[in-house]
Amino acid sequence: MPSISEERENRRNIEPVICYPVQFLPAADLDLYKKIRQNSHLKLQELWVPPRDARCFSVPKGGFFRISSVEGPQVGDLNLWNAHNLSERFYSGKTRALHGTHITSGQRMWSSFPYLRPIATIIEDTLDWYGIDPFGGSVHDVIGTRCDPYTNALLSGDQYHHCCHSNLTRALANFCDMSLQEAEDHVHDVLNVFMCTGFTRDTGQYFMKASPVRPGDYLEFFAEIDLIAGLSACPGGDCSAKHSTDASACFPLLVEVFEPAKGLADMGWKEPKPSAYDQTHGSFD
Ligand SMILES: [Zn+2]
Secondary structure, X not given: OOOHHHHHHHHHOOOOOOOOOHHHOOOOOHHHHHXXXXXXXXXXXXXXXXXXXXXXXXXXXXXXXXXXXXXXXXXXXXXXXXXXXXXXXXXXXXXXXXXXXXXXXXXXXXXOOOOOOXXXXXXXXXXXXXXXXXXXXXXXXXXXXXXXXXXXHHHHXXXXXXXXXXXXXXXXXXXXXOOHHHHHHHOOOOEEEEEEEEEOOOOOOEEEEOOOOOOOOEEEEEEOOOEEEEEXXXXXXXXXXXXXXXXXXXXXXXXXXXXXXXXXXXXXXXOOOOOOOOOOXXXXX
């Protein structure tokens, strides 16, 4: 019979299995998206997100939006909503479960229950060379939440009003002409654009480190449905030291929105349908 320590070691050495094997998940056809992109020329909008602040913008389905680093290394916190129904929004936890802790080109941003469909697809990522570094860090995570004044008050006792949570709340309230309280209910866990993060191997704690992003880098998305997007230029700047403070060097982010490609349906793209689950939850058993 194995000793207790041998038995514990045996149990620790059991091989992991992937929770959500994605062989049944329709893969993004990047070649198709790149072909579609060539048929989208007109820039509908260009806006600068000021440092330590956020802006919202619309992207029509079939269109594209690009987030670029411009004046210096800066990370951004991105929220997405269905433009016709704010209760359908980006679901960072399920996106993480499906794709992993960080996402890049060819991967999707999935929406909340009961919809659970891809609402945006990353088609280009100039930081895709970064991979996973020796600390276990990578870029564009769906593991952080967003910096927020509640956690900051809990840990520091301070009142700080330019966390990404507050920036996104103000931006959505302005964009949709709603109260701050109403807007705050719609703000959700983000895609951390350009942020370099991971979990420490020894304690499992969430860490950040200086983002590898430099002016000229960008992340480009295809809008699978009509979207409202919110982007905050995080007070953490490149997140090399601190966030939830005005002490870090911060820079603006550039957003460009491009028109829906001509002849989308003919090129083989279809708007993703909401989940096929019937929502009866076993009540008729
Ligand atoms: Zn932030």
